[in-house]
Amino acid sequence: MTSPLTIQMHEADNVAIVANDGGLPEGTVLPSGLVLRDHVPQGHKVALVDLPADTAVLRYHVPIGYALQDIPAGSWVHERLLRMPPARELEGLPMATVPAPAREPLTGYTFQGYRNADGSVGTRNILAITQTVQCVAGVVEFAVERIKRELLPKYPHVDDVVGLAHTYGCGVAIDAPDAVIPIRTVRNISLNPNFGGEVMVVSLGCEKLQPERLMPPGVIPIADRRDAGAADAQGDPLDVVCLQDTQHVGFMSMIDSVMTQAKVHLERLNSRRRETVPASELVVGVQCGGSDAFSGVTANPAVGFCADLLVRAGATVMFSENTEVRDGIAQLTARASSPEVAEAMVREMAWYDAYLQRGRVDRSANTTPGNKKGGLSNIVEKAMGSIVKSGSSAISGVLSPGDKLARHQRGLIYAATPASDFICGTLQLAAGMNLHVFTTGRGTPYGLAECPVIKVATRSDLARRWHDLMDINAGQIADGEKSIEEMGWEMFRMMLDVASGRKTWAERHQLANALVLFNPAPVT
Amino acid sequence: MTSPLTIQMHEADNVAIVANDGGLPEGTVLPSGLVLRDHVPQGHKVALVDLPADTAVLRYHVPIGYALQDIPAGSWVHERLLRMPPARELEGLPMATVPAPAREPLTGYTFQGYRNADGSVGTRNILAITQTVQCVAGVVEFAVERIKRELLPKYPHVDDVVGLAHTYGCGVAIDAPDAVIPIRTVRNISLNPNFGGEVMVVSLGCEKLQPERLMPPGVIPIADRRDAGAADAQGDPLDVVCLQDTQHVGFMSMIDSVMTQAKVHLERLNSRRRETVPASELVVGVQCGGSDAFSGVTANPAVGFCADLLVRAGATVMFSENTEVRDGIAQLTARASSPEVAEAMVREMAWYDAYLQRGRVDRSANTTPGNKKGGLSNIVEKAMGSIVKSGSSAISGVLSPGDKLARHQRGLIYAATPASDFICGTLQLAAGMNLHVFTTGRGTPYGLAECPVIKVATRSDLARRWHDLMDINAGQIADGEKSIEEMGWEMFRMMLDVASGRKTWAERHQLANALVLFNPAPVT
Ligand SMILES: [Ca+2]
Ligand SMILES: [Ca+2]
Ligand SMILES: [Ca+2]
Ligand SMILES: [Ca+2]
Ligand SMILES: [Ca+2]
Structure with a gap:
């Protein structure tokens, strides 16, 4: 048997997740000496210390819930042991308080694209x-x-x-x-x-x-x-x-x-031909779907690192999924490049809160049975793992659902969309996406006919089984074979290749899902 | 030029519609001696008498609007001259007040269908x-x-x-x-x-x-x-x-x-084979789409006559389209077979009123540019022409959206659905429809992969041009070639043929639209 492997996202966290295929049995001794009191499934959380009732359970250095009872160190911390924190109020948020990270521009990266009359560039014709x-x-x-x-x-x-x-x-x-x-x-x-x-x-x-x-x-x-x-x-x-x-x-x-x-x-x-264009002409939409606890540990952090590379190269990166950023709103308004951008983020969240309330639900309606089975206790934990796709750049703009990027808009953009895979992809297409990156832990054969979709597996097991559906295996991070940085660079290079015409697996099988519109108005 | 032809739906009506292809020019003298003061397009209304401002404009013996100004006899009565009546309150309606019409059962009619284990019958395998x-x-x-x-x-x-x-x-x-x-x-x-x-x-x-x-x-x-x-x-x-x-x-x-x-x-x-089954095993969903003023004069009355034949034969007929029956609610609750059925109708209408209100619209959002171009001034006039598809039988049951008919449910059923063609068709499929009848005036290539759709043209012009898309031409009624009764019987016989395996035009071209679900709840 391989040695027990757990992943802690932040040094202040009091839980870690089990990385081993099949999880770890009761009685396993972790390298730290901690003994597991329960079988802990792969992707699920183990208590690193005793967690008395009402303790904040910290992952990503954020309270993802509060212990409903005393949870001894070594226990499996599953969703039934946690009380979910309430949604953050949309008043009094930190607005554009974090200075933009100073980073060297990335120059010299190019791809072969179709230049359009309006200056935009297609990755397909x-x-x-x-x-x-x-x-x-x-x-x-x-x-x-x-x-x-x-x-x-x-x-x-x-x-x-x-x-x-x-x-x-x-x-x-x-x-x-x-x-x-x-x-x-x-x-x-x-x-x-x-x-x-x-x-x-x-x-x-x-x-x-x-x-x-x-x-x-x-x-x-x-x-x-x-x-x-x-x-x-x-x-x-x-x-x-x-x-x-x-x-x-x-x-x-x-x-x-x-x-x-x-x-x-x-x-x-x-009559058109591909020509060499700078990487700054990429308009990448990032999304996750069929998520598990590894999404926020392997694939999404690598996408986040790659998003930072893209921003340094002058490209546009859109992240989305309202119900998956709602619980991280304070981080995001802080990262906005200006108070106006922060206010636009708040406006989109408030609109969506009201929309959900009209239907008598809230953001917690996001999580799926597969998320929970995969180790994600609730929307807060899922949100923290989803937001890491955005990397660490300043957020330079916000789009409302269905809006199109202006030609000058570059850098990291929040494109407000539902988290629904098809609706999010459809709205990112409307925004002007010419390349889509989609991470998945549970696995989905997602594809679009309009734009290439690079599919990223969060676990090596999935990448092995779905060898002709997953384009890249971020599970190598959990396996200790690659660092997040290495994986991010690999993604960046693959994006340039795919943008230049290399076919994704979904394209090779001609697998495509429907366009699904977001229509919050009534039918008649 | 053919002689001027106008159609008055009820002797008390103070407008009639022009039936001639291309409409009738100003100065035309009608057989009654009335001289047209305007060009009146085909399907549009002409004032039969002087209509002083505020006069109720009557069609189907129902006020479809009130004159916004004095309208002299012979004028074109278009939607800009009418004020729409408000929606009928849902209180104080006549509940099951009209006795069921006494009618001879129709026996001996059969079709060749696929008998299922639960007793239901398929028209396709x-x-x-x-x-x-x-x-x-x-x-x-x-x-x-x-x-x-x-x-x-x-x-x-x-x-x-x-x-x-x-x-x-x-x-x-x-x-x-x-x-x-x-x-x-x-x-x-x-x-x-x-x-x-x-x-x-x-x-x-x-x-x-x-x-x-x-x-x-x-x-x-x-x-x-x-x-x-x-x-x-x-x-x-x-x-x-x-x-x-x-x-x-x-x-x-x-x-x-x-x-x-x-x-x-x-x-x-x-291993299944068609067998002879009584016409009572038909479950017919009726719908209209792309409607014009002829829908309510030719195709829909013929469908209504045919619906009465089907009910007499012991079959099930569903009519639908909430926003198109809303303005006729008093007729329909009166025709309910019991106060419980009438109350169920009211419950569905009230639910839909509230649903539309949440989206800040009302039933008048139903009408389309094509409806108005085709002579339908507003939702009241459209509704009256839509409801005639239900014929004159007692309404014996009501289904909520997506509900399935019980095996014993026969006769005329109100299946509550939006009027949207695809959503209505999808919900009628869920209800258990094995044959679909769809009337259209403007023309639509509507089809379903799940069930044969008999498409009925309201005008001969459309039937001629779309000769390989329209299955039956109810325009012959306006041409004076067939009576509503003759056309209704022709439809009834065609239904038995199509139910027995004869292919409709949409089936021959394999033309099918998407299933479209009615989801009034939020996406996440
Ligand atoms: Ca997601
Ligand atoms: Ca998603
Ligand atoms: Ca059993
Ligand atoms: Ca209709
Ligand atoms: Ca319709």
């Missing part, structure tokens, strides 16, 4: 077909299959054709105050750098989300020459295939229209 | 793959494609293989009070009669919606021999492929597991 409404999704799916089969082979420099299907667009309260979120999300996804500025829209005709409401004049950078004054004959019309147009006679005429328009865009996309 | 969470959707999609290519040709009596993908299952507030709706919806869809009682589930492992929570012991009729007492070795386990199971090594092992389990069910489904 994809034809995306924007849809105003779910009504057209079946028709677009049919057309996309034919385009892939009949047209795509003739355009070898185009990576893929993707229908941006979603469930929004009609049967929704489109004038409700919160409807702005799903609408701008669909709009901004169609402007994602991986689609080369080639916007084509398929519309039904009678839907609430009319093409001109989805894509008002002026939103398509450079390519959009439509005039705000509309009737102007010089303006290019928005490229819309409207199924209800009277010119369409029979189903195949609709398919023909979509294919004819697709060809125009495929021609232009096919 | 489909293998459905239930999913606990969106995380597995990409893997299931990959597996379904392989099953269709490699296995399905060996099982000629199985119609199709369908992955029941949805966006629920994790990243949601699963213990929120309203979360019961999406959960029971996914559960009940998997029990739809078209799936033959063969339930197979693909689960990730760590998701919130665990397989045993989705499908607790006892929910699978007959086939489910699991015991509420659980640990009992005699019980058949729920058939679950769990991707995180340690037995899975590599992506292809997951695909193999899904295919291996699929074979077991395909074998059993393939």
Whole structure:
């Protein structure tokens, strides 16, 4: 048997987690001499000292709960022994109090990307077909299959054709105050750098989300020459295939229209070539899902280290997941680059608190059975392990759900999103993400058709079993084979490779999940 | 030019709608001698008499609005000239006051269906793959494609293989009070009669919606021999492929597991044959979408007549769409078969009023730009045209969103759902629908993979242009070629044909929309 291995995140912590595969049996003697009083499963916590009732249980140097009873040293500290701390009030927070860490810029790192007319850079060269409404999704799916089969082979420099299907667009309260979120999300996804500025829209005709409401004049950078004054004959019309147009006679005429328009865009996309661009053109969205106690020990700290490298290289890194940062709000407002950024963080948290309250739940609704099984006692512990993905840079900006980054926005950005994997990924796509990093402890076959997803395993066991789904194994940190820094650098180099065209496992299998919109407004 | 044709729904109405293609020009003399003062577009209303300001504008013998100014006879009565009536209070309604119409039972009508072990009857013989969470959707999609290519040709009596993908299952507030709706919806869809009682589930492992929570012991009729007492070795386990199971090594092992389990069910489904069953085994969901003013004049009245035939034949007919019945609530509570049924209607309306109010909108958020363009001034007029789909039978039961019909429930049922086409269709599938009838005026390529959808055009122009998307042309009523009764009978006979295996247009093109869950609870 391998020797007992426990990981303590901070020297002041009074618990550590068990790293060994299969956990450690009762009676195990740790290197410190401590004897386990219970079997402690892998990823779960052991009390390093006696914890009298009401003691704060510290991990990441933060109280993740209070002992509900006396817990002797060597005991398994599971969620049923802990009382969860209340959520931090949103008043009186430290605002932009931590000075930005002084760090050497990282220069000379580049990747091979597709430079767009608006200056942004794609990591893939994809034809995306924007849809105003779910009504057209079946028709677009049919057309996309034919385009892939009949047209795509003739355009070898185009990576893929993707229908941006979603469930929004009609049967929704489109004038409700919160409807702005799903609408701008669909709009901004169609402007994602991986689609080369080639916007084509398929519309039904009678839907609430009319093409001109989805894509008002002026939103398509450079390519959009439509005039705000509309009737102007010089303006290019928005490229819309409207199924209800009277010119369409029979189903195949609709398919023909979509294919004819697709060809125009495929021609232009096919003429593009990758070119050398600085690493500062990366827009990386980081996320975790299917988390376990190792997420916050191996994969997420390595992502955090890599996030710092990216920021030093002048790139953009977005972290997200409202319910997983809520319990660390004081750390984050302190790290904001200005009081305005800190206030924007607070505004997003307050909005989400109110949203959850309307549905009669709170942030603790985040945790899953798998989290608990994996050793995460509650949302506070999960949050601390999630936030480390953000590294240690100053937070330089905040995006509301569905908002798009401005061209000048660089550095570490908080993109406010639910923690739901698909909703978070969808909103990061809308923000302009051209590369996605996703850490998982329990394992998920998550993928997106719109953007490459680098999947990071938190444990070697998962990386071994899911050898053709996990792109990188941060479990090597727990195994003592690599340091967090080494793993962070490995990720950074892999990001440059994948951004340059190297396929991820999900891409190789063409595994992709649905776009899932965040619609806090009612359906009708 | 064809002679001017207008349609008045009730002799007391003070407006009629123009039926002619392209509308009627200013100066047209109607057969009554009335001269049009404006061009009136097709489907739009003309004032039959002078309407002084504040006059109630009557259609279907119901005030659909009040004149905002004096409107002379012969004018085009569009939505900008009308003030919408407020919503009817939910107190003091007539409860079960209208006696059930006495009607001859219809006997001797049958179709060829698949009889299930629980007594229900499928109109198709489909293998459905239930999913606990969106995380597995990409893997299931990959597996379904392989099953269709490699296995399905060996099982000629199985119609199709369908992955029941949805966006629920994790990243949601699963213990929120309203979360019961999406959960029971996914559960009940998997029990739809078209799936033959063969339930197979693909689960990730760590998701919130665990397989045993989705499908607790006892929910699978007959086939489910699991015991509420659980640990009992005699019980058949729920058939679950769990991707995180340690037995899975590599992506292809997951695909193999899904295919291996699929074979077991395909074998059993393939041994089934259609048999003659009475028309009373039909469970028809009726819906309208992309509506225009003809919806309430041609297609919906014919559906209503057909609904009465179905009820006379002992079948089940569900109508739905909360925001489209809200303004007719007094008619509907009056038609309830008992005060309890009327109270259930009121309960659903009150719940939905509150739901919309939480999102700061009301039932008027229902109407679309296409509705208005098609001549529907507001939700009151739209509602009156929508409700006629229910025919004139007594309302014998009410289902909450996602609920499943009891085996004994027959007759006309109000299945409370949003009006959103996909959400309504999804909830009717959960209720146990084995045949769907969908009327459309503006035109939509709507389809479902789980159940045949008969699409009814409200206008001949649409039926001509969309000749391979519309299954039946109710526009013949406006053309004076068929009566509502004749069209209703034609629909009834087509339903028996389609239920017996005749393919609809959407099935021939394999056009299908997404399942869209109704989740009024927060995401996390
Ligand atoms: Ca997470
Ligand atoms: Ca997540
Ligand atoms: Ca048993
Ligand atoms: Ca409708
Ligand atoms: Ca509808």
